[in-house]
Amino acid sequence: MSAADELHDDGDSGDADSSDPDSSDETAGVFDVGGFIRSQRELAEMSLRRLAELADVSNPYLSQIERGLRKPSAEVLQQVAQALKISVEQLYVRAGILPDEDRRVSTVPEAIQADRDLSPEQKTALLQVYESFLAH
Numbered sequence: 001m002s003a004a005d006e007l008h009d010d011g012d013s014g015d016a017d018s019s020d021p022d023s024s025d026e027t028a029g030v031f032d033v034g035g036f037i038r039s040q041r042e043l044a045e046m047s048l049r050r051l052a053e054l055a056d057v058s059n060p061y062l063s064q065i066e067r068g069l070r071k072p073s074a075e076v077l078q079q080v081a082q083a084l085k086i087s088v089e090q091l092y093v094r095a096g097i098l099p100d101e102d103r104r105v106s107t108v109p110e111a112i113q114a115d116r117d118l119s120p121e122q123k124t125a126l127l128q129v130y131e132s133f134l135a136h
Contacts, residue, residue: 032094032095033065033072033077033091033094033095034065034066034067034068035066035068036090036091036094037062037065037066037080037084037091038066040084040086041066041084044084044085046084048062048063048066051080051083051084054082054083055076055079055080055082055083056079057076057079057080062080065080071095072095074092074095074097077091077092077095077097078091108130109127109130112126112127112130
């Protein structure tokens with residue numbers, strides 16, 4: 001897609017290309033931060049073009065961030081937060097740059113379920129082992 005095509009792309013036409021390395025599970029937070037930016041922009045009744053101008057980033061790049069196709073840097077997140085008049089920390093948490101201090105895990109089962117490195121099968125196995133220890 002050319003730069004001119006990207007300028008006219010409304011961002012609603014497609015999903016991330018599965019061959020794109022930025023569309024892997026590792027970037028799940030990117031989709032979250034992009035969606036969050038879009039929702040905040042819409043709440044502020046601001047066009048994508050206007051936010052891009054205020055944040056001093058290109059319109060196509062911001063569109064790609066909102067669609068989860070690009071991972072924004074901390075600097076870009078700071079510029080977007082300032083333009084939207086929201087806390088940069090909110091964006092950093094959404095992007096995985098800062099830990100979510102509001103989401104503290106209080107039990108072992110919650111910690112197992114919250115672990116992103118474990119497969120569903122591993123979580124089930126660990127929960128069963130943990131429950132067996134409690135049963136004795």
